[in-house]
Amino acid sequence: MSCGKGIFKRAYATIGVFDGIHRGHQLIFYQMLQRARHKGGRCVLVTFDPYPGEIFAPNNPIRRLQTEDQKRRFLVELGFEGMLVVGFSRELSQMSPGSFLDEILLAQLDLEELYVGYDFRFGRDREGGIEELESLSRSRGFRVFQVPALVDEGMPISSSRIRQALLAGDVASARRWLGRPHALEGRVVRGRGEGTRLLFPTANLELDPRILLPKDGVYVVQVEVETQVRGGVMNIGRRPTLTKSTFSNVEVHLFDWNLDLVGKTLQVHILTRIRSEKRFRSVEALKKAIQDDMSQARAALSRMGENTISEGDGVEQLRSVC
Structure with missing residues (x-):
């Protein structure tokens, strides 16, 4: 799997932290992988390192569920061909949604389709939502798909829920939500x-x-x-x-x-x-x-x-x- 800088051609991409790569994340991946294979595109994951929480709360950062090496190996097993790691910083967090798309994503992705989760936000103060993303995508020539949450026990499966389960010693719930x-x-x-x-x-x-x-x-x-x-x-x-x-x-x-x-x-x-x-x-x-x-x-x-x-x-x- 290729990482780092360079143009990813015919990219079918998703963006997020994806800590733990739980079943909610995997639902996004499944839809994207199926579509990319049908269309002959390349699956690329766009993620951040350091994590946003490690920048905004350095004295009390959110603990990670997996190492970057674990994440890369799992992505290869799932069929991803590339990973774009964006260096997160306070300066990056202040970019407008349009600037983030143009200067970060489209500068390195020949983007055909972008898949995002149900709670996706981007840009300065998380001001960009799915409506703005769809509007920006039309003028930039790529399609956007928003994947709904995967719900268990009345709540979306999330990395936060998995952390809480592990801190309580509830490895059975963590396993159910991770899928492994x-x-x-x-x-x-x-x-x-x-x-x-x-x-x-x-x-x-x-x-x-x-x-x-x-x-x-x-x-x-x-x-x-x-x-x-x-x-x-x-x-x-x-x-x-x-x-x-x-x-x-x-x-x-x-x-x-x-x-x-x-x-x-x-x-x-x-x-x-x-x-x-x-x-x-x-x-x-x-x-x-x-x-x-x-x-x-x-x-x-x-x-x-x-x-x-x-x-x-x-x-x-x-x-x-x-």
Whole structure:
């Protein structure tokens, strides 16, 4: 997939932050991909980095659901051919709708059709809506399609709802709205060896600090490491029984894996939550709880099947979740 500057010819594009690429986003993508394939065009996603919220609230930014690498890989799987990353700034936010179209989008896209969500706004103070976009498009030679919201439990599926669910430990709702298990990506760094001393070695994950962490607790996971998938248990928390860290750590124990993971990048797919983190009276009580967690995780993985993270790809995946 091509990224960066340069003219994207015969572009069928959509624009937005698309954090998490949830089912509402996928509905937009599905309609655009089907149309582009029928017409012989190129599918291009236009997005922003940094995110607008990271500019306007730098001291309390909205945490991201995925890394940019995760987003790019998922877009390739879905069939996108290009991604235009616009550097967001306060100056950019003050552009008029027409200037934004001409100087940002049309300067790099040979645009045939633009697909936007139900709540799309653009330009200075978000003053441009669908009516203005359609008016501007007519004089600039491209068509606009607005895709309605995808509603679940009476409310549109949104990145904000998914963040709230993850912060509450509700990974089932997050999975339903994403159309797949939520995944954390991180590099394994050398830890203090506490898991090994407890006879349960763990991989300590270093994550992008902009990424949202789910609620502290113990989770059943499936982990992609290189070309393999392993079940396991993940703990997010401050290790209150052992060290009482001042911040949450992410540790993963992989079942049936004995090789060194330090320096490797893991994709950790969160399947279900076992329990909250708690402080135990003794190390022995902690070891007993970990054994129970592992037994529950193995049982859960057995019920779910060998590989629950492979849920289709490309347009077939979009069709299944939309």
